[in-house]
Amino acid sequence: MSADDAPADDLNIFLSRDTVAGDDDGPLAGKTVAVKDNISTKGIPTTCGSAMLEGYVPPYDATVVERVREAGATVVGKTNMDEFGMGGTTETSAYGPTKNPVDPERVPGGSSGGSAAAVAAGEADLALGSDTGGSVRNPAAFCGVVGIKPTYGLVSRYGLVAYANSLEQIGPLANTVEDAAALLDAIAGPDEHDATTRYDAAEDGPAVHPADETTYAAAADGDADGMTVGVPTELVAGADDAVVAVFEDALADLEAQGVETVEVSLPSVEHAVQAYYVIAMSEASSNLARFDGVRYGVDGGEGNWNESFARSREQGFGDEVKRRVLLGTYALSAGYHDKYYKKAQDARAWVKQDFDEALAEADVLATPTMPVLPPKRGESLDDPLSLYLMDANTVPVNLANLPAISVPAGEAEGLPVGMQFVGPAFGEEAVVRAGSAVEE
Amino acid sequence: MTTTDEGGDDAGVVDPDEVRHVAELARVDLDDEEAAVFAEQFADVLDYFAALDEVPEVTDDPDLVNVMRADEVRDGLTQEEALANAPDSEAGFFKGPRVS
Numbered sequence: 001m002s003a004d005d006a007p008a009d010d011l012n013i014f015l016s017r018d019t020v021a022g023d024d025d026g027p028l029a030g031k032t033v034a035v036k037d038n039i040s041t042k043g044i045p046t047t048c049g050s051a052m053l054e055g056y057v058p059p060y061d062a063t064v065v066e067r068v069r070e071a072g073a074t075v076v077g078k079t080n081m082d083e084f085g086m087g088g089t090t091e092t093s094a095y096g097p098t099k100n101p102v103d104p105e106r107v108p109g110g111s112s113g114g115s116a117a118a119v120a121a122g123e124a125d126l127a128l129g130s131d132t133g134g135s136v137r138n139p140a141a142f143c144g145v146v147g148i149k150p151t152y153g154l155v156s157r158y159g160l161v162a163y164a165n166s167l168e169q170i171g172p173l174a175n176t177v178e179d180a181a182a183l184l185d186a187i188a189g190p191d192e193h194d195a196t197t198r199y200d201a202a203e204d205g206p207a208v209h210p211a212d213e214t215t216y217a218a219a220a221d222g223d224a225d226g227m228t229v230g231v232p233t234e235l236v237a238g239a240d241d242a243v244v245a246v247f248e249d250a251l252a253d254l255e256a257q258g259v260e261t262v263e264v265s266l267p268s269v270e271h272a273v274q275a276y277y278v279i280a281m282s283e284a285s286s287n288l289a290r291f292d293g294v295r296y297g298v299d300g301g302e303g304n305w306n307e308s309f310a311r312s313r314e315q316g317f318g319d320e321v322k323r324r325v326l327l328g329t330y331a332l333s334a335g336y337h338d339k340y341y342k343k344a345q346d347a348r349a350w351v352k353q354d355f356d357e358a359l360a361e362a363d364v365l366a367t368p369t370m371p372v373l374p375p376k377r378g379e380s381l382d383d384p385l386s387l388y389l390m391d392a393n394t395v396p397v398n399l400a401n402l403p404a405i406s407v408p409a410g411e412a413e414g415l416p417v418g419m420q421f422v423g424p425a426f427g428e429e430a431v432v433r434a435g436s437a438v439e440e
Numbered sequence: 441m442t443t444t445d446e447g448g449d450d451a452g453v454v455d456p457d458e459v460r461h462v463a464e465l466a467r468v469d470l471d472d473e474e475a476a477v478f479a480e481q482f483a484d485v486l487d488y489f490a491a492l493d494e495v496p497e498v499t500d501d502p503d504l505v506n507v508m509r510a511d512e513v514r515d516g517l518t519q520e521e522a523l524a525n526a527p528d529s530e531a532g533f534f535k536g537p538r539v540s
Contacts, residue, residue, distance in 0.1 A: 056525050057524065057525065059517055059521035059522070059524060059525075060517070192509060195507040195508065196507075198507035198509075268495075271491065271492060271494070271495050274488060274489050274491055274492050275492065275495075277485070277489070278489055278492065285466060289467075292467075292536075293527060294526065294527070294528075294534050294535075294536040294537075295522075295525065295526055295534055296525035296526065296527075297527070298527075299527035299528065300537065302537070303537060304537060304538055304539070304540055305536065305537050305538065305539050305540070306467060307537075308536075308537035309467040309537075310463075310464075310467045310468055310469040311469055313466075313467055313468045313469070314468055314469035314470070317468065319474075322463075322468055322470070322474070322478075323478060323481065323482075325466050325468060326459065326462050326463055326466055326468065326478065326482075327482060327485060327486075329462050329465050329466040330462045330482075330486075331489075333462070333465065339492075339493070340489055340492065343492040343493065343495050344492060345500075346495050346496065346497055346498045347492060347495045347498075348500075349498040349499065349500030350495060350496070350498045352500065353498065383481075384481055384484075384485060385481075385484045385485055385488055388485075388488075
């Protein structure tokens with residue numbers, strides 16, 4: 001089935017179709033952009049794919065929404081997602097799963113599955129997603145589009161409903177590397193509402209934010225001649241044969257363009273998925289404590305404070321959100337904090353060190369984005385651990401705060417395979433350039 | 441909700457009562473069926489997390505800088521905007537359940 005035959009409603013791509021016109025001129029004038037439903041839009045419902053926030057209407061815009069509008073793009077709707085970003089298939093949404101435009105029996109990936117599907121189905125030129133452990137790159141790979149996870153601190157998170165805020169970044173999706181990079185140009189930069197973007201505020205720090213000196217779209221020149229690409233053996237070994245075959249072909253194609261490939265090793269990544277989930281769940285248990293049914297959310301009804309909260313959260317949260325809030329509460333509780341949370345922070349520091357060392361030998365690192373082809377819907381929902389393991393190649397990048405891109409590298413069994421490039425901190429130009437060379 | 445680290449037949453035993461205890465700490469009501477399913481799933485996940493024990497101690501000392509803005513009064517949301525999504529409010533205040 002081609003994308004043209006599958007309209008957005010059948011695929012369950014959008015949660016709402018309100019449009020917000022952009023300014024008359026700007027670098028994105030005439031472009032349409034779909035926005036993930038955990039990014040606040042003033043006056044337009046923002047549910048995070050959760051029953052908890054059904055009917056919630058933000059009183060302000062996220063910084064990225066202001067910026068795409070100022071750049072001239074028109075918002076064409078809010079996209080379906082795994083509830084609060086917790087999932088990799090867009091099946092945990094309280095509003096039903098999104099179907100993959102490439103093959104509607106299969107998942108579009110997640111958690112930004114609606115955003116990737118909107119671009120793949122031609123329902124929007126561009127889309128915004130958020131990436132906490134791969135949630136932009138995973139659906140980009142599964143839907144055959146481009147997705148960028150920026151360096152932590154490049155893009156403002158103001159107005160992004162928090163899941164695990166030490167890990168997440170808002171990132172662009174598009175059909176081409178150049179278009180994705182142009183959207184990144186529009187949204188990147190310092191924001192006084194998000195202290196992690198505040199380069200100007202630090203005493204003796206650089207007065208200029210990395211995004212202020214750079215045009216990412218200009219780096220999509222397809223010219224990777226002379227680049228060194230490191231291939232981490234650990235992140236190729238775990239992938240399915242069909243995926244590895246496409247990946248190896250794309251690497252050979254890059255070598256023919258003058259790229260040198262070298263093997264690198266990241267021994268710490270064996271523990272990355274464990275560390276990621278402990279940290280993400282711990283932060284989620286704290287961040288989602290705000291949903292108490294008083295300021296917003298499902299009314300917990302009569303009874304004392306604790307009973308009312310617990311009822312609001314029973315009704316408002318789906319299974320995966322409950323699982324993560326409970327496991328996070330457990331990991332932070334007295335007696336277990338050192339065993340889980342502290343060790344996860346050690347692992348995070350170790351992963352950072354490993355990437356620093358590997359990136360001293362190469363301009364970028366390359367891996368398959370996802371170790372598997374997009375699964376059929378309903379295959380893995382009852383086995384949370386098997387879903388977590390699908391994130392093996394994406395979560396290390398969030399732990400290390402680094403930029404990465406997923407670009408379509410080819411097909412296996414008629415399904416898209418994504419190739420991931422990881423760069424040094426604020427080295428978005430390098431991953432954009434490498435990605436554009438795969439496209440050529 | 442303790443899992444044993446040694447492996448073997450006892451590995452990953454999680455009791456539904458322990459799941460309910462954590463759910464109480466997190467203020468999430470669960471029914472019996474949910475507690476039973478979660479107990480089984482948590483056993484697998486915690487078993488997997490136990491491998492973090494092999495991670496060496498690693499020091500990470502990033503340079504810390506003060507990124508706070510000056511403490512100046514600015515406009516925020518209006519009272520009406522802040523209350524717009526509340527299930528219940530009264531006389532310009534959020535109305536919540538009784539504390540005890």
